[in-house]
Amino acid sequence: MAEIRQPVPPFTEETAHRKVQLAEDAWNTRDPRRVALAYTEDSEWRNRDVFVNGRDEIVAFLTGKWERELDYRLRKELWAYTGDRIAVRFEYEYRTAEGDWFRAYGNENWEFDENGLMRRRYASINDLAISADERRIAV
DSSP states (O other), rough: OOOOOOOOSSSSHHHHHHHHHHHHHHTTTTHHHHHHHEEEEEEEEEEEEEEESSSSHHHHHHHHHHSSEEEEEEEEEEEETTTTTEEEEEEEEEEOSSSEEEEEEEEEEEEEETTSSSEEEEEEEEEEEHHHHHHHHHH
């Protein structure tokens, strides 16, 4: 039986917003295995300069990410949608083991299969060093 991850395409404004909120909620758990379940078995990613293919690589990538990016907290915003694609802008904040804080800004382009699983994710991200008192996203 095929995995279904609601909502499924074609997206409406309401279902696109819901898909973005579900992604934000999942990523904020910082649980790589849970996050990976939203992607196809052969999902293709570009995250900055890293290329990731499939759920096993997604889990490995996110495990490393959240070992380095402590107190990670993310906000996503729907930018555009059509058919089986969604574009989002996002920002997240994290600190390093040394106590330095960063805010990352970026854009993602998502493509979904007919069952609502993400088959492609392309992310462009920039980091900005911030002080602890400049944080905007509560942990």
